[in-house]
Amino acid sequence: MSAREEILSRLRTATADIITQPGARGEVPVIGVASPGPEQTLELFAENVADYRASVTRCRPDEVGQAVAAALVRARAHVLLVPDGVDATWVEPLRDSGIRVVRDEGLTADQLDGIDAVVTASRVGIATTGTIVLDHADDQGRRALTLVPDQHVCVIRADQVVHDVPDAVAMLDPVRALTWISGPSATSDIELDRVEGVHGPRTLDVVIVS
Amino acid sequence: MTLQTTSHTFLGMPPFPEAARAALANTQQRRNLAHATATIRGKRALVVGEVERWEELRVAGADAKDEALHHLPHYLEQLEENLTARGATVHWARDAEEANRIVVDLVRATGSDEVVKVKSMATQEIELNEALEAAGISAWETDLAELIVQLGHDRPSHILVPAIHRNRAEIREIFLREMGTVGRAAPEDLTSEPARLAEAARLHLREKFLRARVAVSGANFAIADTGTLVVVESEGNGRMCLTLPQTLISVVGVEKVLPTFADLGTMMQLLPRSSTGERMNPYTSMWTGVHEGDGPQDVHVVLLDNGRSAVLEDELGRQALRCIRCSACLNVCPVYERTGGHAYGSVYPGPIGAVLNPQLRGTSSPIDKSLPYASSLCGACFEACPVRIDIPALLVDLRTKVVDEASGRSPEAASMRATAWMFGDHRRLEAAQRASTLAGRLLGGRSLRSIPGLGAWTQARDVPNPPRETFRQWWARTHGDDEEAGS
Structure with a gap:
């Protein structure tokens, strides 16, 4: 008997006493907090993102370029990676700044390691947890782009922010690769002392556009 | 009923009280543990307190796992179908030996002599690193705590923070002594500042991430109705392993299945708050088979039994398979807080280990016979468990089994038999x-x-x-x- 057949048969024997059918529990319950209003949700989101020691900027749509440039200057970034689908106006002000803009032309991991920062859009934000979810569409790029460079500038529209975790799960397409980001990478492995910045981007800048 | 074979590492482990006595004499470890468990207990209490409907979430979490466990063959077949449809290859492993053989063969087929690893309880359980080493393949642990344990030639003592028994000065010494022997050395002026130690780990591991061609991971959840695998982490080492190499092999216990993607709406609230005491962990990766042009293009999933089907047979005991390895029960346990994880003689320490180990391995060895008694039955573990595993009830049930198996041989059993005869007339x-x-x-x-x-x-x-x-x-x-x- 193959391992597959044997394991499945063991599991069938083990559950022989179960008389319900799969799915008998009914619909998955949605347990979360309802949004008290769009502005409160947005404020909570900004507060919780900042609580992870990510820096948060709120701006109007025509100010995104300035916000991105300011974040790059703060972190002293010289080389910025821009995925193809990113709104051109977000990097427009960088033209004469001395910050070099590069595109993803099949960059290797080693090449990505030489890049200081990346700017992306995002799919959904979660207020109660201060989380940003990327689904790696064209305006976010493949997963490695937002992982290897040391700074991630992430732009999110106010209408992409939902209140609680189940709202976000309902909006996501599981067929896509998904990355949930809550603050910069961190570890508490040494005496439970929190240290920000281990392997992922050590600087996370979130620009909320409304 | 096919139980798990006890590995050589834990074979001949003394019973819990004996191992605990040695651990209790280590005052440094006791101090580290008391500090760590108290800190994390406080954080957890704070963020759990924020969620008004926490009890409803616990019930929903238990229901989701029970739905999957009660119909495990159905959901596993569905998971396999969806994974295969999305370009992944599914393998089945009856036991540790078979799982290790599958992984070793897959790595060999790539021609690589090394793998980078994401922290995974399942691969620790099957002792995959040892099997890879025996096959001439280096396995690099990339979680900071796992790195400390590996470089220190040590064993993990906690599910979430495996190096909890080490303090910063010890970690500095280990890094200075060992890093250079397996890769980029630690800087000579390394201090015991946690930020400096983390920086040393970042530099040491980065060269391994950038050149790695094969990664091995576990999974926190495997979603049946989509074929999605989920890894929850903090440091970004998980993302590195899951994204950069060409080949990804994930070893997943059969009990990790969740029926639907919507169940993540519950689980992603329960796990981070219970585990690290955060509203959300820094990084979670979800992938569904092969994503064209993004991440590993050769994706394998090894579904592991290794004693789980035997645990599932027990009507009461099967609830232990709901465990999502958050480690909340360890942090609230007065016994664990004093003895630490090593005394439990397994990769699963603390209250859940006192239940799972005798269930998975049977109660024939001295350590597994003694584990159900490694508890005062205070009930704190049940209160903390995000999927409502009634650990005290399971411990009492296992104690009955241990006594029954010893029937006729212990003075207690003999006197009970004599009493029964006497009261009979x-x-x-x-x-x-x-x-x-x-x-x-x-x-x-x-x-x-x-x-x-x-x-x-x-x-x-x-x-x-x-x-x-x-x-x-x-x-x-x-x-x-x-x-x-x-x-």
Whole structure:
């Protein structure tokens, strides 16, 4: 008997006493907090993102370029990676700044390691947890782009922010690769002392556009 | 019923009380543990307190896992179908040996002599690193705590923070001594500042991430209705392993299945708050088979039984398979806080380990026989468990099994048998009582200090002297006429 057949048969024997059918529990319950209003949700989101020691900027749509440039200057970034689908106006002000803009032309991991920062859009934000979810569409790029460079500038529209975790799960397409980001990478492995910045981007800048 | 074979690492482990005695004598470890568990308990309490509907979430979490466990063959087949449709290859492993063989063969086929690893309980359980090493393949642990454990030639002592028994000074020494022997050395001026230690780990591991062609991971959840695998982490080492190499091999216990993607709406609230005491962990990766042009293009999933089907057979005991390895039960346990993880003789320490290990491996070894007693049954673990595993009830049930298996051999079992025989007939009871009152009269005012065979129990207790007259004897003396009618 193959391992597959044997394991499945063991599991069938083990559950022989179960008389319900799969799915008998009914619909998955949605347990979360309802949004008290769009502005409160947005404020909570900004507060919780900042609580992870990510820096948060709120701006109007025509100010995104300035916000991105300011974040790059703060972190002293010289080389910025821009995925193809990113709104051109977000990097427009960088033209004469001395910050070099590069595109993803099949960059290797080693090449990505030489890049200081990346700017992306995002799919959904979660207020109660201060989380940003990327689904790696064209305006976010493949997963490695937002992982290897040391700074991630992430732009999110106010209408992409939902209140609680189940709202976000309902909006996501599981067929896509998904990355949930809550603050910069961190570890508490040494005496439970929190240290920000281990392997992922050590600087996370979130620009909320409304 | 096919149980898990106890690995050489834990074979011959002394019973828990003996191992605990050694651990208790280590004051450094006790101090580290007390600090760490108290810190994390406080953080957890704070973020769980923020969620008004926490109890509803716990019930939903338990229901989701029960739905999957009760119909495990159905959901596993669905998971396999969806994974295959999305370009992943699914393998099945009856036990640790088979799982290790599958992984070793897959790595060999790539031609690589090394793998980077995401922290995974399942691969620790099957001792994959040892199997890879034996095959000439280096396995690099990339979680900071796992790196500390690996470089220190040590064993993990906590599910979430495996190097919790080490303090910063010890970690600095390990890094300075060992890093250079397996890759980029630690800087000579390394201090014991946690930020500096983390920086040293970042530099040491980055060269391994950038060149790695194969990664091995576990999974926190495997979603049946989509084929999605989920890894929850903090440092970004998980993302590195899951994204940069060409080949990804994930070893997943069969109990990790969740019925639907929507169940993540519950689980992604329960796990981070219970585990690290954060509203959300820094990074979670979800992938569904192969994503074209993004991440590993050669994706394998090894579904592991290794004793789980035997645990599933037990109607009460199967709830232990709901465990999502958050480690909340460790942090609230007064026994774990004092003994640490090593005394449990397994990769699964603490209250859940005291249940899972004897379930997975059976109760034949001294360590597994003693684990159900490694608890005061205070119930804190059940209160903290995000999927409502009734650990105290399972411990009591396992104690019954341990006693039953020892039947006829222990003094307790022998005396219970004798008692049953005596109570079985009123003439025997009366004869025994006559004998005991005789003993009582003989003892007079002296007390009974020890009983042969019960030495340990009577060391700290005096046995009450038998009365000079029993109730039955008194009744017969004063109401002699009614005795026949009453019996």
